[in-house]
Amino acid sequence: MDRLPENDAVLFDGAMGTYLAQKFGTGIRLCEYENLANPDHVLAVHREYIAAGADAIKTNTFSANTAASGARFEEVRQIIDSGCELARRAAAGGHTRVFASIGPIAGDDEADVRAEYRRIVEVFLIRGVTNFLFETFVEYQSLIDIARYIKSREKSSSVITECTVAPDHYTKNGFSAQEILNALAAVPEIDTCGFNCTCGPMHMHDLIRELDFRGKPACVMPNAGYPAVIGGRTVFNSQPDYFARQLAAIHDCGVQFIGGCCGTTPLHIAQTAALLRRARSGPTDTSSHEDRGRMSAPPQAPQTLQEARAFFMPEGSARTAKRIAVELDSPLDADTGFFTDAAGCITAAGADLITIADCPIGRARADSSLLAAKLRREYHIASMPHLTCRDRNLNATKALLLGLNAEGVNDVLVVTGDPIPSSDRGEIKSVFNFNSVRLAAFINDLNGTVFSACRFRISAALNVNAPGFAAELEKAQRKQAAGVTVFLTQPILTEAAVDNLRLARRRLTAAVLGGILPIVSYKNACFINNEVSGITIPEELVARYEHATPAQAQRLAVETSLEIASKIAGDVDGFYIITPMKKVETVCEIVAAVREKYI
Numbered sequence: 163m164d165r166l167p168e169n170d171a172v173l174f175d176g177a178m179g180t181y182l183a184q185k186f187g188t189g190i191r192l193c194e195y196e197n198l199a200n201p202d203h204v205l206a207v208h209r210e211y212i213a214a215g216a217d218a219i220k221t222n223t224f225s226a227n228t229a230a231s232g233a234r235f236e237e238v239r240q241i242i243d244s245g246c247e248l249a250r251r252a253a254a255g256g257h258t259r260v261f262a263s264i265g266p267i268a269g270d271d272e273a274d275v276r277a278e279y280r281r282i283v284e285v286f287l288i289r290g291v292t293n294f295l296f297e298t299f300v301e302y303q304s305l306i307d308i309a310r311y312i313k314s315r316e317k318s319s320s321v322i323t324e325c326t327v328a329p330d331h332y333t334k335n336g337f338s339a340q341e342i343l344n345a346l347a348a349v350p351e352i353d354t355c356g357f358n359c360t361c362g363p364m365h366m367h368d369l370i371r372e373l374d375f376r377g378k379p380a381c382v383m384p385n386a387g388y389p390a391v392i393g394g395r396t397v398f399n400s401q402p403d404y405f406a407r408q409l410a411a412i413h414d415c416g417v418q419f420i421g422g423c424c425g426t427t428p429l430h431i432a433q434t435a436a437l438l439r440r441a442r443s444g445p446t447d448t449s450s451h452e453d454r455g456r457m458s459a460p461p462q463a464p465q466t467l468q469e470a471r472a473f474f475m476p477e478g479s480a481r482t483a484k485r486i487a488v489e490l491d492s493p494l495d496a497d498t499g500f501f502t503d504a505a506g507c508i509t510a511a512g513a514d515l516i517t518i519a520d521c522p523i524g525r526a527r528a529d530s531s532l533l534a535a536k537l538r539r540e541y542h543i544a545s546m547p548h549l550t551c552r553d554r555n556l557n558a559t560k561a562l563l564l565g566l567n568a569e570g571v572n573d574v575l576v577v578t579g580d581p582i583p584s585s586d587r588g589e590i591k592s593v594f595n596f597n598s599v600r601l602a603a604f605i606n607d608l609n610g611t612v613f614s615a616c617r618f619r620i621s622a623a624l625n626v627n628a629p630g631f632a633a634e635l636e637k638a639q640r641k642q643a644a645g646v647t648v649f650l651t652q653p654i655l656t657e658a659a660v661d662n663l664r665l666a667r668r669r670l671t672a673a674v675l676g677g678i679l680p681i682v683s684y685k686n687a688c689f690i691n692n693e694v695s696g697i698t699i700p701e702e703l704v705a706r707y708e709h710a711t712p713a714q715a716q717r718l719a720v721e722t723s724l725e726i727a728s729k730i731a732g733d734v735d736g737f738y739i740i741t742p743m744k745k746v747e748t749v750c751e752i753v754a755a756v757r758e759k760y761i
Contacts, residue, residue: 171419175220177386178207197245204222205252212252219261224297242285276308292316292320298423300325302323324359327369329369335556343373343376344376366412384409405422413438485735486513486753493528494528498536514736520577521552534547560604564612567616575621602646606644621647624666626654635670652677656700680719682743687704687707706718727756
């Protein structure tokens with residue numbers, strides 16, 4: 163891309179899909195198919211945007227990929243070929259730049275997705291289109307990969323990347339706007355980065371004023387506003403002059419590359435072009451000149467690892483003061499009497515913290531976060547709800563965190579979550595917008611902004627029973643880098659698990675609580691070995707329970723739990739005891755004995 167004067171603007175066009183539907187009433191599922199079915203319609207829209215004053219137009223190819231279209235790549239190639247031809251015809255004879263519009267590709271196999279991006283890029287390069295605009299991404303690693311590939315193929319190409327964030331400055335996957343900019347601005351193969359879609363112009367303006375683009379040229383393309391459904395159709399009731407004023411204000415903040423996304427029309431672009439022309443002949447009053455290019459970054463969380471794990475490793479403890487966390491299952495019904503009584507008894511026995519699972523095995527139970535708040539508010543019991551990624555999208559997760567923080571519950575354990583049982587999947591859908599690593603990073607980012615006055619301490623699970631523990635340990639290190647400061651291990655029942663715990667103790671700097679699961683009967687042992695994934699009880703331990711009476715089994719549960727506690731005491735910062743089958747008396751005895759012997 164030609165180098166621009168510092169304060170000059172490049173005005174892109176607006177929305178192709180929504181305007182095609184508005185203008186021609188197309189019934190085609192993907193507007194990209196209009197390139198083949200009604201090319202004159204696409205050509206007409208391109209020309210309207212150019213006549214409105216657009217300096218750059220985007221090819222009608224945003225969803226031209228096999229995942230979105232469900233078509234073979236040969237058909238995708240035809241859509242891209244036609245899209246390039248139509249945009250170049252519309253721009254012929256003028257100074258309008260043509261950009262290849264490429265959207266995110268859905269897929270679980272990263273290698274396949276990366277290969278398809280490269281195939282798509284090659285089609286554009288063959289057609290002579292060397293300007294690329296990647297739009298509406300919710301993560302940034304794929305943008306880095308493909309930008310590097312493009313520059314390796316065509317050094318003179320230009321690459322603009324745009325992610326999409328909600329008005330709270332986060333993508334639906336939990337990446338913050340500043341985190342995205344920090345990553346993309348450091349990549350020399352990316353010429354310009356910014357944001358598009360989701361937000362209306364005012365929220366986009368507010369977002370831009372709070373960000374630091376790290377010296378990278380910025381690109382911003384907001385929606386016309388927010389959509390409404392009228393008569394079964396999604397429409398944007400936006401005033402073009404209002405949009406234009408907001409976009410001009412965004413430009414005054416130092417953003418050179420501007421344009422429109424969903425709901426914007428040639429009239430929105432024409433109004434913006436008129437304001438920009440007036441601005442070139444004199445300063446506008448849409449934004450203070452002091453704001454230009456400043457866009458400072460939001461404050462980073464000041465917490466240190468030492469501060470975050472202080473509960474488990476008090477100042478000066480040198481790993482000698484250990485804590486006890488006990489897990490209780492929430493009730494299957496609305497009667498919380500047993501749960502609250504059990505929490506009180508376990509706390510009285512010496513537990514420091516009650517942890518509450520979040521609908522384990524995908525079955526609905528009383529909400530762990532509500533129960534955690536109830537324990538703290540009504541019984542003054544410290545509690546830590548588990549938060550899964552299964553049942554909530556990003557908005558619901560943030561709303562829950564706001565409520566927990568308001569209730570004074572500041573310990574959470576992040577887990578990806580068990581899947582919904584297969585028999586229920588026809589009626590109940592899992593929500594997996596992110597995984598435990600991303601959820602931890604999301605909360606950690608909020609700690610530096612929303613919760614800076616009273617931050618969350620983030621815990622996570624560590625599976626010491628994983629057959630490929632090297633991979634599990636690598637994942638734990640990613641969790642730690644994302645903000646996790648405490649690990650609670652899966653139950654430790656084998657020598658292999660003990661060895662893995664010791665390895666983790668050497669590799670991780672976060673606090674580690676060793677998992678203890680009391681085995682309460684022979685039947686219980688057989689059930690765990692045959693029906694609980696990821697936990698193996700050694701045969702010699704199972705044999706000890708085979709002919710035991712209930713009283714003998716309870717004594718064995720205490721004895722074997724203390725044996726495990728003795729074995730791991732030198733390698734943990736505390737103990738994580740899991741209550742089996744409502745055996746509260748057994749757990750209280752174990753807690754009291756562990757506190758007496760090892761705390």
